[in-house]
Amino acid sequence: MRQKVIAGNWKMHKTNPEAIRLVTQLRKYMEKTPPRKTRVIVCPPFTALSVVHEAIKGSKIQLGAQNMFWEEEGAFTGEISPRMIKSTGAKYVIIGHSERRRYFKEDEHTINRKIHLALKNKLKVIHCIGETLEEREQNLTQDIIINQIEWGLKNITPEQMKNIIIAYEPVWAIGTGKTATPEQAQEVHAFVREMLNTIIGQNVGDRVTILYGGSVKPENAAGLLAQPDVDGALVGGACLEARSFFKIIQASEQV
Ligand code: PGA
Numbered sequence: 069m070r071q072k073v074i075a076g077n078w079k080m081h082k083t084n085p086e087a088i089r090l091v092t093q094l095r096k097y098m099e100k101t102p103p104r105k106t107r108v109i110v111c112p113p114f115t116a117l118s119v120v121h122e123a124i125k126g127s128k129i130q131l132g133a134q135n136m137f138w139e140e141e142g143a144f145t146g147e148i149s150p151r152m153i154k155s156t157g158a159k160y161v162i163i164g165h166s167e168r169r170r171y172f173k174e175d176e177h178t179i180n181r182k183i184h185l186a187l188k189n190k191l192k193v194i195h196c197i198g199e200t201l202e203e204r205e206q207n208l209t210q211d212i213i214i215n216q217i218e219w220g221l222k223n224i225t226p227e228q229m230k231n232i233i234i235a236y237e238p239v240w241a242i243g244t245g246k247t248a249t250p251e252q253a254q255e256v257h258a259f260v261r262e263m264l265n266t267i268i269g270q271n272v273g274d275r276v277t278i279l280y281g282g283s284v285k286p287e288n289a290a291g292l293l294a295q296p297d298v299d300g301a302l303v304g305g306a307c308l309e310a311r312s313f314f315k316i317i318q319a320s321e322q323v
Contacts, residue, residue, distance in 0.1 A: 070275065070276075070277050070299045071105075071107055071277055071299070072105050072106040072107065072293075072299055072300050072320045072321075072323075073106065073107045073108075073109065073233060073277055073279060073299060073300035074106055074107075074108055074109070074300050074301055074303065074313075074316055074317045074320050075108075075109040075110075075111060075132065075160075075162075075194060075233075075235075075279065075300070075301070075302050075303065076109070076110045076111060076303050076304075076307030076313050077111050077134060077162060077165070077281075077302055077303065077304050077307065078110065078111060078112045078113060078116075078134075078307060078308065079113075079134070079167070079304060080113060081113070081308055082112060082113065082116055082308070083116075084115065084116050084119045087112050087113075087116035087119060087120050087123075088116075088119055088120070088123050090308070090309075090310055091110060091112075091120050091123045091124055091129065091310075092123055093310035093311075094108075094110070094129065094310040094313060094314060095123070095124060095127045095129060096310075097310060097311070097314040098127065098128060098129065098314070098317070099127070101318070102128065103128070103317050103318075103320070103321050104321065105320075105321060106300070106317055106320040106321055107130065107300075108128060108129050108130065108317055109129075109130045109131070109132050109160055109194075110124075110129055110130075110131060110132070110307070111131075111132040111133060111134050111160070111162055111194075112131075113134065114133060114134075114148055114153075117131065117133060117153070117156035117157070117158050118156045118157070121156055121157030121158070130159055130160065131156070131157055131158040131159060131160070132158055132159065132160030132161055132162060132192075132194065133148070133153045133156075133158050133160070133161045133162070134161075134162045134165065135148070135161070135162065135163070135165070135168055136148055136149065136150050136153055136161050136163070136182060136185070136186060136191075137149055137182070138178055138181035138182045138185055139185070140185065140189075150185055150186050150188075150189035150191050151189060153191060154189060154190070154191060158191070159191065159192055160191065160192045160193070160194055160233075161186050161191045161192075161193060161194070162193075162194045162196065162235075162302075163179055163182045163183055163186060163193050163194065163195050163196070164179040164182075164183075164195055164196045164197065164216075164220060165196045165237075166196060166198060166237060166239045166242060167242075170239075176215065176216060176219035176220045176222075177219065179195075179220045180219060180220055180221070180222050180223075183195060183220065183221065183224065183232070184223070184224075187224075187228055187231055187232075192231045192232070192233070193231065193232045193233065194232075194233045194234075194235055194279070194302065195220065195221070195232055195233070195234055195235065196235045196237050196281070196302070197212075197213060197216040197217070197220065197234060197235070197236055197237070197260070198212075198213075198216075198236055198237040198238045198239055198281075198282075199212040199213070199238055199239065199240075200239040200240060201239065201240035204238065204240060209238075209256065210259060213236075213256065213259060213260060213263060214263055214267075217260070217263050217264060217267050217268075218267055221267070221268065224268060225268075226268055226269055226270040226272045229264070229268060229272040229275075229276055230275075232276065233276070233277045233278075233279060234260060234264075234276055234277070234278045234279070235278075235279040235280075235281045235302040236253070236256055236257055236260060236278060236279070236280055236281070237280070237281035237282050237302060238252075238256075238282050239282075240282075241281075241282025241283050242281065242282045242283070242304065243283070243304060243305060244282075244283060245283050246282075246283060247282060247283040247284065247285075247288050247292070248280070248282060248292075250291040250292050250294065250295050250298075251295075253280045253292055253295060253298055254295040254296065254297055254298060257278050257280070257295065257297035257298055258297045260273065260278055260297075261273030261274060261276070261278065261297060264276060277299040277300065278297060278298065278299050279298075279299060279300045279301055279302045280292050280298050280300075280301055280302070281301060281302035281303070281304070283304075283305070284301040284302075284303045284304075284306060284316060285305075285306045285312065285316070286306065286312050286315035286316055286319065289301060289315070289316045289319035289320070290319040290322065290323065293319055293320050293323045294323050300320060301316060301320070303316055
């Protein structure tokens with residue numbers, strides 16, 4: 069059985085006091101109605117990782133970062149290494165988010181370096197993939213997915229895939245209010261599994277957790293999460309408020 073995962077990507081939101089407030093509220097909801105089958109991960113900005121870690125101690129909430137650099141250490145002003153992330157208590161890191169690809173020109177090569185380094189440092193990876201609107205309209209969705217798996221996950225072994233979660237996030241659905249329909253999500257998720265089986269082998273595609281991301285909200289979560297190949301969600305906007313994020317967790321518990 070694949071584990072259900074609901075992860076919140078806070079992006080560039082929340083000062084430290086705001087972060088503590090948000091996660092404390094979430095913790096209260098989760099203590100009142102504990103999720104039984106859903107793993108819950110929050111990914112605050114780097115600056116809030118340590119304080120959030122402190123605020124979730126003893127709870128079921130797990131911690132992740134939103135990005136990291138591809139080198140262990142050195143003269144890379146402004147960058148954050150996997151060891152620094154680990155030292156905050158975080159266990160996950162999001163890699164290859166479409167906003168990183170778009171605004172910071174991350175490509176499959178840099179993403180691949182980051183994934184290898186994260187795994188080497190015992191961080192679990194949430195690897196984001198997905199096509200733009202233009203690519204979808206040109207019928208390129210499958211080609212883009214193949215390319216992202218082939219190059220982004222180059223030289224990743226079936227064994228290493230145990231520490232990788234895939235997040236399928238169609239770029240046209242991120243922050244736009246436009247969600248993929250449950251059927252559209254299911255179709256791509258099934259294709260991702262098939263390609264993981266083909267490219268990486270040993271039926272890893274059947275075992276890996278694949279999240280859907282892109283305008284997931286309490287109102288549309290149940291339909292998406294009911295799809296057989298959708299194992300959870302990577303939530304942006306709707307995770308900035310504890311109540312709406314918790315409602316998505318509850319939707320995951322009910323499928
Ligand atoms: P969104 O963001 O839920 O605000 O669309 C999702 C994401 O970028 O991970």
